Amino acid sequence: MAVSYLRLCTPLGRRIIKDKRIVLAGPQTTFRAGVARVLSLEHDMQIVAQCEEHTEIRVAVETLKPSALIVSLPILCDHPDLLHPLKRAAIGVIVVAPTPEHIPTEMAKHLHGTISRDISVDDLVHSVRHVARGHRDSQSLVHGAIAPVESDLIGRCVRNRLTRRELQVVGLIAKAYKNKEIADCLGTKEQVVKNYLSNLFAKCGVSDRLELALFTRNHPILAEAGESASALLPLRSARLLVAG
Numbered sequence: 001m002a003v004s005y006l007r008l009c010t011p012l013g014r015r016i017i018k019d020k021r022i023v024l025a026g027p028q029t030t031f032r033a034g035v036a037r038v039l040s041l042e043h044d045m046q047i048v049a050q051c052e053e054h055t056e057i058r059v060a061v062e063t064l065k066p067s068a069l070i071v072s073l074p075i076l077c078d079h080p081d082l083l084h085p086l087k088r089a090a091i092g093v094i095v096v097a098p099t100p101e102h103i104p105t106e107m108a109k110h111l112h113g114t115i116s117r118d119i120s121v122d123d124l125v126h127s128v129r130h131v132a133r134g135h136r137d138s139q140s141l142v143h144g145a146i147a148p149v150e151s152d153l154i155g156r157c158v159r160n161r162l163t164r165r166e167l168q169v170v171g172l173i174a175k176a177y178k179n180k181e182i183a184d185c186l187g188t189k190e191q192v193v194k195n196y197l198s199n200l201f202a203k204c205g206v207s208d209r210l211e212l213a214l215f216t217r218n219h220p221i222l223a224e225a226g227e228s229a230s231a232l233l234p235l236r237s238a239r240l241l242v243a244g
Contacts, residue, residue, distance in 0.1 A: 020044050020132035021067050023061070023064065024070050025069060026052070027072065030203055031117055038125065042125060042129070054079040058082070067132040067133075073095050076107060080107065092113070092131035093112050093131075094111070121153060155219030155221035162203065170216055171226030173197075197209065
């Protein structure tokens with residue numbers, strides 16, 4: 001897949017001067033979209049590329065000369081040799097990880113900061129700007145997970161991408177319903193529920209139902225939408241039936 005480039009211009013066609021050039025990299029398209037939306041609103045930041053694979057990162061680094069790279073931890077773990085060209089080019093590296101404790105000690109020495117997928121808008125902007133200026137965000141590399149976002153931009157972005165049925169499944173997963181119980185509530189088959197879950201995992205950037213439940217809990221806007229959608233379902237689940 002080719003690297004995606006975004007050019008930012010004023011309504012009159014005059015180029016906006018944004019000296020902090022950012023590359024986003026990782027398989028979680030929804031998270032990337034949320035981060036891109038937040039950072040592109042800043043007067044001094046420009047998202048110059050979005051990448052999914054390590055080969056795309058190499059091309060972006062060589063051709064676009066970014067100030068900072070925001071990259072998912074699995075990519076660096078699978079391709080640690082990426083850190084060498086990044087260091088030579090003096091590019092600040094911010095890794096996306098659940099907590100700093102998930103980052104290998106040797107790798108952490110070469111990083112400039114870390115963020116979680118639940119980072120607040122203010123903390124995200126502060127960390128990226130700090131690193132893009134050539135500094136090391138040492139605090140983010142030491143302390144635990146950052147507080148959940150108040151405005152929940154990522155939760156809103158995910159919610160807007162989901163269908164009504166998918167939101168209903170999200171609400172039921174948050175209540176720890178099993179596939180058969182969800183199928184009963186939806187009046188469908190378990191295989192259909194599995195298909196819904198596969199779509200949800202891809203859209204939310206998670207790998208299983210536990211991660212989906214945690215992701216939902218950490219994003220109030222998504223959790224509220226799932227709760228509202230599932231509340232409209234008929235009470236067909238076996239757990240809700242009262243024996244006569």
